[in-house]
Amino acid sequence: MTEDLKIKHFLERIEKIEEAMITVATGDFSVRLETPIEDEFTTVEAGINLMIEDLSEELRQREEREKELREKLSTIEKQKQTILQQQEDLMELSSPVIKIWDDVLVLPVIGTVDSRRAQIMMENLLQSIVDSGCTMAILDITGVLRIDTQVANHLIKTVEAVRLLGGECIISGISPAIAQTIVQLGIDLSAIKTKANLQEGMRYAFQRSNLQVRSTSSDNDNLDEI
Amino acid sequence: MKYDPDEIKVSRRIPIIKYGEFLIVSIQVDMHDRLAMELQTQILEEITKTNARGVLIDISVLDTVDSYIGRMLYGMATMASIMDAAVVIVGMQPAVAITLVELGLDMPGVLTALNIEQASRMLRKKMKNKK
Numbered sequence: 001m002t003e004d005l006k007i008k009h010f011l012e013r014i015e016k017i018e019e020a021m022i023t024v025a026t027g028d029f030s031v032r033l034e035t036p037i038e039d040e041f042t043t044v045e046a047g048i049n050l051m052i053e054d055l056s057e058e059l060r061q062r063e064e065r066e067k068e069l070r071e072k073l074s075t076i077e078k079q080k081q082t083i084l085q086q087q088e089d090l091m092e093l094s095s096p097v098i099k100i101w102d103d104v105l106v107l108p109v110i111g112t113v114d115s116r117r118a119q120i121m122m123e124n125l126l127q128s129i130v131d132s133g134c135t136m137a138i139l140d141i142t143g144v145l146r147i148d149t150q151v152a153n154h155l156i157k158t159v160e161a162v163r164l165l166g167g168e169c170i171i172s173g174i175s176p177a178i179a180q181t182i183v184q185l186g187i188d189l190s191a192i193k194t195k196a197n198l199q200e201g202m203r204y205a206f207q208r209s210n211l212q213v214r215s216t217s218s219d220n221d222n223l224d225e226i
Numbered sequence: 227m228k229y230d231p232d233e234i235k236v237s238r239r240i241p242i243i244k245y246g247e248f249l250i251v252s253i254q255v256d257m258h259d260r261l262a263m264e265l266q267t268q269i270l271e272e273i274t275k276t277n278a279r280g281v282l283i284d285i286s287v288l289d290t291v292d293s294y295i296g297r298m299l300y301g302m303a304t305m306a307s308i309m310d311a312a313v314v315i316v317g318m319q320p321a322v323a324i325t326l327v328e329l330g331l332d333m334p335g336v337l338t339a340l341n342i343e344q345a346s347r348m349l350r351k352k353m354k355n356k357k
Contacts (some may be wrong), residue, residue, distance in 0.1 A: 126320030133340055159321035160332040166316065166339035191334075 013041045017048065029056035095121040097128040103209040104131065104136045104202070110143030118154035125169075126161055135167045136205040140198045142173030152187045159192050168208065170194065172201030240265055242272050248349060249276065250342070252284040257291070262298040269302060273311045280349040281306055281341060286317030294332040303336040312337060312352055314345040 016033065025032045029052055033045040094117065098106045107125050125137060139158065141147075155171065162169035170193040174182075182189060195201040206213060240261075243250040249272055251265070269281060283299065285291070291299075303313035314337040318326075326332065339345035 076316045122324065124322065126323060130320055130340065135340060137343065157324075157327045161253075161320070164317050164323040164326055164333065164338055165320065166341075166344060 004050070007167070010041075011104075013039075017041075017045065020048065020052075024052055029053075029059070032137065049092060056205055091120055091145060095124045097124055099128075099132055101206070101209070101211070103134050104138065104205045105132065105134045105200075106138045106140060106198070108140045108143065111153075112146065113144055113151045115150045115154060118151050118158075122154060122158040122161065125158060126165060129162060129167045136208055137162055137167055137169040138171060138195075138198065138201040138205055139171045140173045140201065141171060141178065142175070144175070144178065147178050147181050148188065149185050152182055152185065152189075156187070156189070156192065168193075170201055170204060172196070172198050230287040240268075241270060244272075244276050244278065247277075247353070248346065249273065249278045250284070251279045251281065252323060254287050257288065257295045259294050262295050266302050266305075270305060270309065273306060273309055278311055279353060280346075281311055281313045282316055282339075282345045282349070283313060284316045284340075285322070286319070288322060289319060291325060293329050293331065294321060296326050296329060296333075298317045300331060300333045300336060302336055303333070307335075312341050313348055316340075316342055316345045 020031045020033050031052065032049050035042050035045055052155040075076060086148070095107065095109070095112065096106070100106050105128055107121065109121065113121075125139070128134075139155065141155075159171065171189075172195040174194055193204070195204055240253060240304065241250065242256065243252075249269065251269060253265075256262075257265075274283065283302075285299075299315060303315070306313045315333075316339050318338065337345075337348060339348055
C-alpha cells in the first residue's frame with residue numbers, strides 16, 4: 001500500500017516537472033518548481049530551476065545585444081545616406097562654369113577628380129558653351145593634385161568635344177606632379193593647347209578673341225598690353 | 227539592295243542652299259545610311275556646279291549621330307577640302323560631340339562652329355587669307 005502511494009506521489013512529481021518543461025519550451029520562463037518536502041526529486045528540481053533561470057538570463061542578454069546592433073545598423077544607414085547626399089551636393093557644386101568675358105568661359109577644377117566627376121564636368125562645360133555661345137573655354141586644373149589615366153583621357157575627350165562643337169578649349173595650371181604623371185603614363189597632350197597658369201590662359205583667350213587689356217593710369221607710360 | 231522610292235523622296239528633302247560663295251545645308255531629318263551617302267554625293271556635285279568655296283553643314287537639330295554618319299561627315303569634309311572648298315560643321319549638340327569623341331571620331335582638321343554666323347565669319351576670314 002505504501003509502495004503504491006509512493007509511486008503515485010513520484011508520478012505526480014514527474015508530471016509536474018514535465019509540465020514545467022513544456023511551459024519553458026513555449027517561451028514562458030516564469031515557472032519555478034516548488035518543493036514542499038525534501039525527497040529524491042529535490043535536487044533535480046533545483047537543477048531545473050537553475051537551468052530555467054540561466055536560460056531566461058541568456059535570452060534577455062541576447063535580445064539586448066540584438067537591439068543594440070539594430071540601433072547601430074540604423075545609425076550607419078543614416079550616416080550612409082548623409083554621405084551620399086553630400087557627395088551629390090559636392091558634385092553639383094564642384095563644376096561651376098564661369099563666364100569671365102563675352103567670349104570666354106572658365107572651368108576651375110579643384111580637388112580630386114574621378115571619372116564620374118570628369119564626366120559631369122565635361123557635360124556641364126559643353127552645355128554651357130552651347131547655351132552661352134562662347135567659343136573659348138579654359139579648363140584650369142591648378143587645384144587638382146593627382147590625376148590618373150582615366151581622368152587624363154576625360155580631359156582630352158573634353159577638349160576634343162569642345163572643338164567638335166565649334167569652340168576652343170585650353171588647359172591651364174598643370175602642376176609639376178601632374179606633368180610628371182602625364183608623361184610617365186605616356187599620355188600625349190601635344191594636340192592640346194596648354195598654358196602655364198590661368199593668367200596665361202586668359203591672355204591667350206583674349207588674344208584669340210581680339211581683345212586687349214591695358215592700364216588706364218595716365219602716369220604710366222609703358223602700357224601693360226597683352 | 228532594293229531601292230526604296232520613299233527613301234529617295236526623303237533624301238530630296240534636304241535642301242542645299244547657295245548663298246554667295248557658300249552652300250548651306252541644314253540637316254533636319256534623322257539621317258540614315260543611304261540618305262547620308264546621297265547627301266554626300268549631292269553636296270560634292272553641287273560644289274562643282276556652283277563653284278562654291280565653302281559648305282556650312284548645320285546639324286543643330288540632330289540628337290543622335292552614329293559612327294557611320296560621323297564618318298560620312300568627316301569624309302565629306304576631307305573630300306570637299308581636296309576640291310578646294312572648306313566644310314564647317316555647325317551647331318553640334320553636346321551629346322553628339324560626346325558620342326563622336328567616345329567613338330574615337332574626333333575629326334581632326336575639320337572646321338566647326340557654334341552657329342551659322344560664326345561659321346560664315348570663319349570662312350570669310352579663311353578666304354581672305356588665301357587671297
